[in-house]
Amino acid sequence: MPVTDVTTDPEALTMTLTAEFDAPVDRLWDAFTNPRQLERFWGPPGWPATFPTFDFEVGGHAVYFMTSPQGEKSYGSWEFLEIDGPQGFTVLDNFANEDGAPLDGMPTMRVVFRFDATGTGSRMVNTTYFASAEALEQVVAFGAVEGSTMAINQLDRVLAGLREYAAGKGTQTEILDDTHVRITRLIEGPIDLVWRAHQEPELLEKWMLGPDGWRMSVCEVDSAVGGRYRYEWEPVDGAEGERFGFDGETVLAEAPRRAVTTEHMTGTDYPSTLNDLSLEEEDGATLITLLIEYPDKQTRDMVLATGMTEGMEASYARLEGVLAAV
Structure with missing residues (x-):
């Protein structure tokens, strides 16, 4: 630092x-x-x-x-x-x-x-x-x-410069303090397309899937402030796991640079997180920065232990392929 x-x-x-x-x-x-x-x-x-x-x-x-x-x-x-x-x-x-x-x-x-x-x-x-x-x-x-x-x-x-700083490093997770984690990933593609890929269901369904063997079965998005979203995933082709999902509300929307949402695991009494997404473009590449605020250290550590970083990297790698085809 x-x-x-x-x-x-x-x-x-x-x-x-x-x-x-x-x-x-x-x-x-x-x-x-x-x-x-x-x-x-x-x-x-x-x-x-x-x-x-x-x-x-x-x-x-x-x-x-x-x-x-x-x-x-x-x-x-x-x-x-x-x-x-x-x-x-x-x-x-x-x-x-x-x-x-x-x-x-x-x-x-x-x-x-x-x-x-x-x-x-x-x-x-x-x-x-x-x-x-x-x-x-x-x-x-x-x-x-x-x-x-x-x-x-x-x-x-x-x-x-963003390429020198982040290119080839994949998804990086930094613990900032007991309740905040920052995740970064450089994506080859312009900021407008990366923004659309986070807001439009027809694009989200193609890349936000985590590891292979899962599909997004529900993708409902209202990106206006106060609007709600709901995502659900389920295993396919014999993959192990049980259907799960997240829901939340849009708190702040400043296209195409920033979106803040709450995130709650559907059907549970787990506390919500606050997800602050920001995008920066330089030389045709866009740095995704996701700042996650957890309710406490215990929740932070529990989520990180699930392999969240690896799952996000699989999704982001898929996102680059989706953008190349748009």
Whole structure:
């Protein structure tokens, strides 16, 4: 992971994050000063960022918001105080309303982004200066250390490019914490087709099958917010196993990039999970990222022990063949 250290200093009134990257300084600079690239890592998992305004000049402003799986938006704004490319820049950082105006009662921070060359690539030192110890404590209590760490740890895939980062690696499962798991898979195919393959029953029935020997016997999808879906599978050709299914509700839909749904095993009293699907396209390939939120660690471990990753890899491999034929 790129982040090597996060330190808070109540005496100096600072929080300092340090991260190491294989990419050169110029590439790191581009990632932080191009809003479309910044959007791909600035928000932590489950809270992706959008920068509708990015006026990158001294005295200019950036406005961004991060969107939760339930559609809640948290706004922030930057005023660019100093720009010294590609070595770094300094901003005045505010919690904001949807117009970018600072929120009353919330702290304002001065944030210095510094990029330096190393023997293997580059180092980022991000130092946040607070006006008081109370302001530092308040921001740390909001989860700033954990959130910034998870956000910056996503930057390596942006710097490397999606093919270098994920091609040929199959389905990857990462445990983020006790209740969150992130699954990634690069698919050869454009984002619009990958989105359709997750929403249209006639395509879903061809690839979302898990291991060989199963067929999807029920596929009902209403992808509008508040709409419900139901999937069922059954063994064929003498395969072992019993019929099972999942049902749930669409919580958030932002075609063709993000869909959030609940997932419940039909006919059981097992608790539901929250499945946050996001898609990124680069050079004709699409990275699927599925962030799953479990109710507790026990449920997380139980599901992972079923061979979920292997089953998803079989389905995703089948998906590439389906897309090639569309």
